[in-house]
Amino acid sequence: MNDSTPRRARVRAPELTGKGGWLNTGGRQYTLADLRGRIVVLDFWTFCCINCLHVLDELRELEEKHRDTLVIIGVHSPKFVHEADHRAVVDAVERYGVEHPVLDDPELATWKQYAVRAWPTLVVIDPEGYVVAQHAGEGHAHAIERLVAELEAEHAAKGTLRRGDGPYVPPEPVATDLRFPGKxxxxxxxxxxxxxxxxxxxxxxxxxxxxxxxxxxxxxxxxxxxxxxxxxxxxxxxxxxxxxxxxxxxxxxxxxxxxxxxxxxxxxxxxxxxxxxxxxxxxxxxxxxxxxxxxxxxxxxxxxxxxxxxxxxxxxxxxxxxxxxxxxxxxxxxxxxxxxxxxxxxxxxxxxxxxxxxxxxxxxxxxxxxxxxxxxxxxxxxxxxxxxxxxxxxxxxxxxxxxxxxxxxxxxxxxxxxxxxxxxxxxxxxxxxxxxxxxxxxxxxxxxxxxxxxxxxxxxxxxxxxxxxxxxxxxxxxxVRVESTAHRSRREATEVAPGELRLDVIFQAPAGQKLDTRYGPSTRLLVSATPSELLLSGGGAGTDLYRVLTLNPQVAEGVLHVSAMAASCDDDPMNEYPACHVHQQDWGVPVRLVPGAADRLPLVLAGLDA
CATH class of the missing domain: 2.120.10.30 (TolB, C-terminal domain)
Known part of the structure; x- marks a missing residue:
C-alpha cells in the first residue's frame, strides 16, 4: 500500500447528524464512535434518483461478502420536497430492500459536512474514523471492494479492526396482499x-x-x-x-x-x-x-x-x-x-x-x-x-x-x-x-x-x-365526454356462448332485384373485435355473408365489429343495362360471454323486405 495516495490523507470523518433519525437499527441512534473498528461506507442517496437505486444494487454483494467488517450507512439526502417526509423515507427503505442502517437527513446537514455535490456519492471511512475515499456516481463497487480488502488486511495487522455483527436490525414484516405495487x-x-x-x-x-x-x-x-x-x-x-x-x-x-x-x-x-x-x-x-x-x-x-x-x-x-x-x-x-x-x-x-x-x-x-x-x-x-x-x-x-x-x-x-x-x-x-x-x-x-x-x-x-x-x-x-364524431352505444350486451359462434348476416335483395355475380362475388363481410383478444379466429375479410367465429372464453365481454356489403341489380332479363344498388351496414355488437348462451348471432342487412 502507498500511504502517499490521496485516499490515505488523515482527514477525520465529520459526525453523522440528521433530524429524521435512524432507520433499520431497532430504534438505536448511532455516532461514528459507536462504529469505531469497522470499515464504514456512507452512501449519500435519495430515493427518486435512478443512479442511487443502481448503487443500492451494486452494494448488495459487497455488503454480504464483508458483513462482519463492513458497515454501510445510507445517508438519505432529499431532492424533492416529498423526499424530506420521514414517512416517505421509511417507505422507500422497505420498497427498495435496503438492508443496512439509514440516517434520514432532511436538512442535508451531513451532506454539507462531507461537501457532497451529487447523488449518489460514496464515502469510505477507515476503522480509525478517517475518510480514505470518496466516489461520485455509480459503477464504483469493484474499486471499493478492493479498498475494503486492503483496509481489512491493514487494520487486522494493526489490531484496529473489529469483527462481528453490524448495527442492522430488519423491520418487522407487514402482512398485505400487495407491497409497494408499481404498475x-x-x-x-x-x-x-x-x-x-x-x-x-x-x-x-x-x-x-x-x-x-x-x-x-x-x-x-x-x-x-x-x-x-x-x-x-x-x-x-x-x-x-x-x-x-x-x-x-x-x-x-x-x-x-x-x-x-x-x-x-x-x-x-x-x-x-x-x-x-x-x-x-x-x-x-x-x-x-x-x-x-x-x-x-x-x-x-x-x-x-x-x-x-x-x-x-x-x-x-x-x-x-x-x-x-x-x-x-x-x-x-x-x-x-x-x-x-x-x-x-x-x-x-x-x-x-x-x-x-x-x-x-x-x-x-x-x-x-x-x-x-x-x-x-x-x-x-x-x-x-x-x-x-x-x-x-x-x-x-x-x-x-x-x-x-x-x-x-x-x-x-x-x-x-x-x-x-x-x-x-x-x-x-x-x-x-x-x-x-x-x-x-x-x-x-x-x-x-x-x-x-x-x-x-x-x-x-x-x-x-x-x-x-x-x-x-x-x-x-x-x-369521459365523447367527441361529436364518435358514438357510444348504451344498449345491453348480447349474451353469446364462448367458443364457436356462427355469425349470419341475413340479406334478401329487394323486390325486382337479385344478387349480381357476373363480375365476381357481390357480397363482402369484415369482422374484428375490441379487445382484439376476444376473437381467437374468424376475423378479417371474406365474400360469404356467414362466418364461424371462435370467441376467447378468457375474455368476459367486448364488442364485435361487423361490416357487410351486398350489391343487387334489377332482375329484368330484357334490360341490357340494369340498375345496381349497394347495400352496406356496420355494426358494433356488445357481447357478453356466458356458457350455455346462444351460439348463433344473426344480423339483418338493410335491403330485407319488411
Whole structure:
C-alpha cells in the first residue's frame, strides 16, 4: 500500500447528524464512535434518483461478502420536497430492500459536512474514523471492494479492526396482499395484473381489484425463467399486452434485472425477451439481438407503432423491442439527462417512468419523472413537452400547461376524451392534462404515491403504491365526454356462448332485384373485435355473408365489429343495362360471454323486405 495516495490523507470523518433519525437499527441512534473498528461506507442517496437505486444494487454483494467488517450507512439526502417526509423515507427503505442502517437527513446537514455535490456519492471511512475515499456516481463497487480488502488486511495487522455483527436490525414484516405495487394492467378477462415490486412478483387480482387470483414468481430476487412458482423477477414494474396469436401474453419490465420478460397468461410460464441481466454502460451496443444486448432499468413498456417501447429510466432514453425481429434499439434520447425537445436522436429525457398510447395510436405519452414533466413522442419520432420545464422545477399548481407544476410523476393513462391522467406521485395526486384546452387540473388527492392508473369504463383504478392497494375512482364527466364524431352505444350486451359462434348476416335483395355475380362475388363481410383478444379466429375479410367465429372464453365481454356489403341489380332479363344498388351496414355488437348462451348471432342487412 502507498500511504502517499490521496485516499490515505488523515482527514477525520465529520459526525453523522440528521433530524429524521435512524432507520433499520431497532430504534438505536448511532455516532461514528459507536462504529469505531469497522470499515464504514456512507452512501449519500435519495430515493427518486435512478443512479442511487443502481448503487443500492451494486452494494448488495459487497455488503454480504464483508458483513462482519463492513458497515454501510445510507445517508438519505432529499431532492424533492416529498423526499424530506420521514414517512416517505421509511417507505422507500422497505420498497427498495435496503438492508443496512439509514440516517434520514432532511436538512442535508451531513451532506454539507462531507461537501457532497451529487447523488449518489460514496464515502469510505477507515476503522480509525478517517475518510480514505470518496466516489461520485455509480459503477464504483469493484474499486471499493478492493479498498475494503486492503483496509481489512491493514487494520487486522494493526489490531484496529473489529469483527462481528453490524448495527442492522430488519423491520418487522407487514402482512398485505400487495407491497409497494408499481404498475397495473387490465387483462382481457377483466382481471388486473399488478407488478408487486417489493415482493418481486406479479399478482393477478379479480375484477374487484382486491381478491388475489394467483401469484407469479418465487417471491425472491432472481433472474430465472420457468413455471409460475419457480420463475423469478427483481423489482418488476411496467406491463403491456403483447399481440400474440391469441393475445394472451404480457411483456414485463423487469427493472433491476435490466430485462424484458414475457408472461403467458394461460400457463403462467415466464420467459426472457430482451436483456442479459447486466446493466448497460456507455460504450455498450445500443442495438442488436434482444437477448444479447444489455438494458438499463426498464421502468415501463407500451406497444406503439408496431413495436414495444421501453421507458429506459436508467439511461434517460426510450428504446424499442421488435417482437418480429427479436431486436432492440434506441428509439429516442441521447443519455444526457434533462428536458430537450426535438428529433428523437437529439431529445433529452430524465428517467422516463410511465408510458401510454393515445386512442388514435398517434402519440406515445410519457411521464418524465426527474423533470416532473408530461411529454409525448409522435409517429415521426419528434419529442414534445406538454407540462414541465426542467430538472429543478416542480410543485403542485393547476392551470395553463406552461405554468402548471407536477412533482416526480411515474404514470400516465389516456382517458376516454383524449386527455391524459398523470399519476403525480410525489404530490399524492391524480392530475389531468387536456390537450384541447392546454390546461392541467387535479382529479384526486390523498392518494399516497400513486404510480399508475388503469381505465375501466368510466372509472379509473389507481395504483396507490404506498398504501399497497388499488383504488377505484369515478372520473368527472368532462374526462369521459365523447367527441361529436364518435358514438357510444348504451344498449345491453348480447349474451353469446364462448367458443364457436356462427355469425349470419341475413340479406334478401329487394323486390325486382337479385344478387349480381357476373363480375365476381357481390357480397363482402369484415369482422374484428375490441379487445382484439376476444376473437381467437374468424376475423378479417371474406365474400360469404356467414362466418364461424371462435370467441376467447378468457375474455368476459367486448364488442364485435361487423361490416357487410351486398350489391343487387334489377332482375329484368330484357334490360341490357340494369340498375345496381349497394347495400352496406356496420355494426358494433356488445357481447357478453356466458356458457350455455346462444351460439348463433344473426344480423339483418338493410335491403330485407319488411
Amino acid at each position: 397495473a394492467l387490465l387483462l382481457p378477462s377483466g382481471n388486473f395484473l399488478v407488478s408487486d415490486t417489493t415482493r418481486h412478483q406479479l399478482v393477478e387480482l379479480a375484477e374487484d381489484a382486491e381478491t388475489v387470483v394467483r401469484r407469479i414468481g418465487s417471491g425472491t430476487r432472481g433472474f430465472h425463467d420457468g413455471a409460475p412458482g419457480t420463475a423469478s423477477f427483481n423489482e418488476p414494474q411496467g406491463l403491456a399486452l403483447l399481440d400474440g396469436p391469441q393475445g394472451t401474453a404480457v411483456v414485463v419490465a423487469d427493472t433491476v434485472n435490466h430485462a424484458l420478460r414475457r408472461l403467458d397468461l394461460a400457463t403462467g410460464e415466464v420467459t426472457t425477451l430482451a436483456g442479459t441481466g447486466r446493466q448497460w454502460w456507455q460504450g455498450s451496443p445500443t442495438s442488436g439481438p434482444a437477448r444479447e444486448t444489455d438494458l438499463s432499468s426498464p421502468w415501463d413498456v407500451a406497444v406503439f407503432g408496431g413495436k414495444v417501447w421501453i421507458a429506459m429510466a436508467g439511461v434517460h432514453q426510450l428504446w424499442t423491442y421488435d417482437p418480429a425481429e427479436g431486436t432492440v434499439a434506441v428509439g429516442a434520447g441521447t443519455t444526457n439527462e434533462g428536458l430537450v425537445d426535438g428529433p428523437a436522436g437529439e431529445a433529452w429525457f430524465a428517467q422516463p417512468s410511465g408510458l401510454a398510447v393515445s386512442a388514435d395510436g398517434e402519440r406515445l405519452w410519457l411521464a418524465d419523472s426527474e423533470t416532473s414533466a408530461l411529454r409525448w413522442v409522435d409517429l415521426g419520432g419528434e419529442v414534445h413537452t406538454a407540462v414541465g420545464t426542467g430538472l429543478f422545477d416542480f410543485g403542485h399548481r393547476d392551470g395553463a400547461a406552461g405554468q402548471a407544476l407536477l412533482q416526480h410523476p411515474l404514470g400516465v393513462t389516456v382517458l376516454p376524451d383524449g386527455s391524459v391522467a398523470v399519476s403525480d406521485t410525489y404530490n399524492h395526486a391524480l392530475r389531468r392534462y387536456d390537450p384541447a384546452t392546454g390546461r392541467v387540473t387535479t382529479l384526486a388527492t390523498d392518494l399516497r404515491e400513486p404510480s399508475d392508473a388503469v381505465l375501466v369504463g368510466e372509472d379509473v383504478v389507481v395504483v396507490e403504491s404506498a398504501r399497497h392497494r388499488l383504488t377505484r375512482l369515478r372520473l368527472p364527466k368532462e374526462a
